[in-house]
Amino acid sequence: MLYRTLGNTQERVSAIGLGGFHVGHQDEEQESIRIIRSAIDRGITFMDNCWDYNDGVSELRMGKALQDGYRNNVFLMTKIDGRTKELAAKQIDESLARLQTDRVDLLQFHEVIRLEDPDRFFAADGAIAAFLEAKQAGKTRYIGFTGHKDPLVHLRMLEIAKQHNFQFDTVQMPLNVMDAHFRSFEHQVLPVLVEQGIGVLGMKSMADGHILKSKVVKPIECLHYALNLPTSVVITGIDSMEILDQAIEAADTFKPLSSEEVSALLARTAEVAAKGKYEPFKTDNLFDATAANPDWLGLPAA
Template sequence: MERREFLKSAAITALASTLPPYAEAADSVSGIPYRTLGRTGVKVSLVGLGGHHIGRSYVSQDESTRIIRTGLDSGVNFLDNCWDYNKGVSEERMGIALKDGYRQKAFLMTKLDGRTAKSAQQQVEESLKRLQTDYIDLIQIHEVIRMDDPERVFATGGSLEYLEKAKKEGKVHFIGFTGHKSPEIHLHMIETATKHNYTFDTVQMPLNVMDAHFDSFGSKVIPAAKKLNMGILGMKPMGDSIILKSNTVTPVDCLRYAMHLPVSVVITGCDSMQILQQAIDTAKNFRGLSEAEVSAILKKTETVAQNGQFELYKTSHDFDGTYQNPQWLG
């Protein structure tokens, strides 16, 4: 092996070792592993259903209901959503699907964009109405993608002020934050919270086969979150299918790699019963990855991942809803 290739291989192996491995789940429901959602103590399914896909125009209400209910009946309990997904259609569809006793099967998470107490209250109340529920298990501050977002959230009259009030009123049970732009912004949010003697219950971030090579949330944010026992939510395992266009990995490779990380749940978008079944089967069959398997996946994606061309949520505004609609921030 040439020296250059040897150094490259050594670097990949070192990178793999910096990503804490999957720990065997002690619990399962219908064959799906369950993990503890950090400091909340709640058990959640290894795979969670993303909320954006079920509200897209090419998916009918009947199909979205079928996807959600089949997932819940199959042992998936974690549901993702957001106040702004598809102009509220995603929450409305999920609310319909959660009728007839299905709400009791779900750990329901949604997100809000508001940075002020007033806008946060308005959005939480709208989400409760759309989702047809009296409470949200986990509310997350969405799109923390600007370095001044933490200061706005924690300011007097900021969104956290209302969320803590809503928590006392029983409208929300846990509070977290999410973002996809930069691990430095995530770290700033965690550090800002610490300065205010506050710890978020959860943190959501993109964790996938490309992230490991470029401005990595996995190597930078996971260790900080684990120190505080925050529930770690992995999203964009396939980068909204963009990662698959690299022709380096399969959907199952993407899911298994994300599941190997020390996440509580891997949130994946399912816009068909076939995609849902793929996610369920992958979770049921997952037994962890060996160091050799991790290294092999990272070698496949190393070259194409270098400039973030398959992580457009980091390198462009294509995924920044609040950039396109700053009025949502309040």
């Protein structure tokens, strides 16, 4: 397994992260636990999760998998949807209870996909207050945010944070072989994160399989491309032992890509990526869980 430094935190984490959403999909809970523990046994230390994944099932299963000493071997992250201090605090405590731990290593503000989300987060009664109180209480060590819609929203979140004299420890965003051609996080956000020393968490390297439907790239190529960027972690969905093998193989076989190799990959994906067809999280509401469930945000009715 490759290990990298998580931005300015100096934490060493596995370059491959286990996506929390997919470990709630197995028919049998014990299979989810087996996948998680096998990933840890094979060197994956970065565990991704979220308060809303599979109605809490993902956190519950990961919490069980991290018993018997496994919690001590991982860097645990989860995400919170609540935009208000009150709801965010409630969700934080619910996540900790499900995960059977008194702290996560990283707490992230989930699904920053609207231009007004930064204002809500940093409002006087916004979620930032709950996050800071959680950090002071030892419930988390680091704070970050995630989003998948548009790089402009990420840039605005970073700008509003700066106005409040706050710097995030991590930012999670789509980084893949097609992103470079359409509303690109790689081109617009990644350089800012690198300059500021913010840990880069790449996600949607295959866009939940949508990128593979283009038939122009293979799974290992997708993972290698994301690993070749200045990412601290590439979080990937692992819903079976076969997919775990694939993720481990990607780490084992990764070597920095030459500029010629990168150019060849980008040339191969340019035409099919130009309009975002294979990145529906940018162009559709398919991945917008909080839009479908506005009560998770805790905002007053319109």
